[in-house]
Amino acid sequence: RKEVEQDPGPFNVPEGATVAFNCTYSNSASQSFFWYRQDCRKEPKLLMSVYSSGNEDGRFTAQLNRASQYISLLIRDSKLSDSATYLCVVFSSGGYNKLIFGAGTRLAVHP
Amino acid sequence: EPEVTQTPSHQVTQMGQEVILRCVPISNHLYFYWYRQILGQKVEFLVSFYNNEISEKSEIFDDQFSVERPDGSNFTLKIRSTKLEDSAMYFCASMKEAANGYTFGSGTRLTVV
Numbered sequence: 001r002k003e004v005e006q007d008p009g010p011f012n013v014p015e016g017a018t019v020a021f022n023c024t025y026s027n028s029a030s031q032s033f034f035w036y037r038q039d040c041r042k043e044p045k046l047l048m049s050v051y052s053s054g055n056e057d058g059r060f061t062a063q064l065n066r067a068s069q070y071i072s073l074l075i076r077d078s079k080l081s082d083s084a085t086y087l088c089v090v091f092s093s094g095g096y097n098k099l100i101f102g103a104g105t106r107l108a109v110h111p
Numbered sequence: 112e113p114e115v116t117q118t119p120s121h122q123v124t125q126m127g128q129e130v131i132l133r134c135v136p137i138s139n140h141l142y143f144y145w146y147r148q149i150l151g152q153k154v155e156f157l158v159s160f161y162n163n164e165i166s167e168k169s170e171i172f173d174d175q176f177s178v179e180r181p182d183g184s185n186f187t188l189k190i191r192s193t194k195l196e197d198s199a200m201y202f203c204a205s206m207k208e209a210a211n212g213y214t215f216g217s218g219t220r221l222t223v224v
């Protein structure tokens with residue numbers, strides 16, 4: 001099983017749509033979770049951390065289910081500028097040595 | 112907003128040559144990393160560096176790779192004898208504390224010909 005697995009995508013949605021990305025992780029001892037966004041040929045940029053209680057940042061909502069080892073990202077009212085690859089990222093257990101990246105899910109928002 | 116700075120943005124080198132990729136992490140960060148991303152593939156961990164030593168390295172980070180923090184501000188990745196399969200985007204990252212995640216530099220695209 002891959003350490004971090006994501007929906008394969010791509011997701012093609014119209015502006016204004018709501019879209020949800022899912023992610024599962026294999027290591028139950030993982031402590032910290034993030035969603036990053038990566039534009040084509042650019043560096044990953046932190047979108048938001050994911051907290052156990054769930055958290056929201058404007059149109060973005062992240063959820064964590066530790067029992068199922070499942071992370072989600074919901075984007076409401078999609079904008080053209082949301083088109084990017086969304087990376088589910090997990091800190092490896094046992095410390096802060098490295099982030100483990102999922103392969104990413106590509107989102108294309110069209111007019 | 113503080114940035115992680117990487118130079119050069121693009122480097123072309125001949126197979127077998129040595130390359131040094133340079134990074135200036137954010138000044139008050141304590142943890143430093145190199146990652147790479149082969150075109151079309153996922154971001155892969157290479158090495159982490161803390162307290163002036165390597166804290167972890169991946170299988171990719173073999174004897175051909177080394178890192179240095181020579182002067183308290185720069186953080187370099189050296190590849191001694193480049194191979195075609197080293198062609199990738201190399202990202203430097205730094206972190207102050209885990210809750211904040213990493214800040215990545217804009218990357219160096221390495222092309223080995």
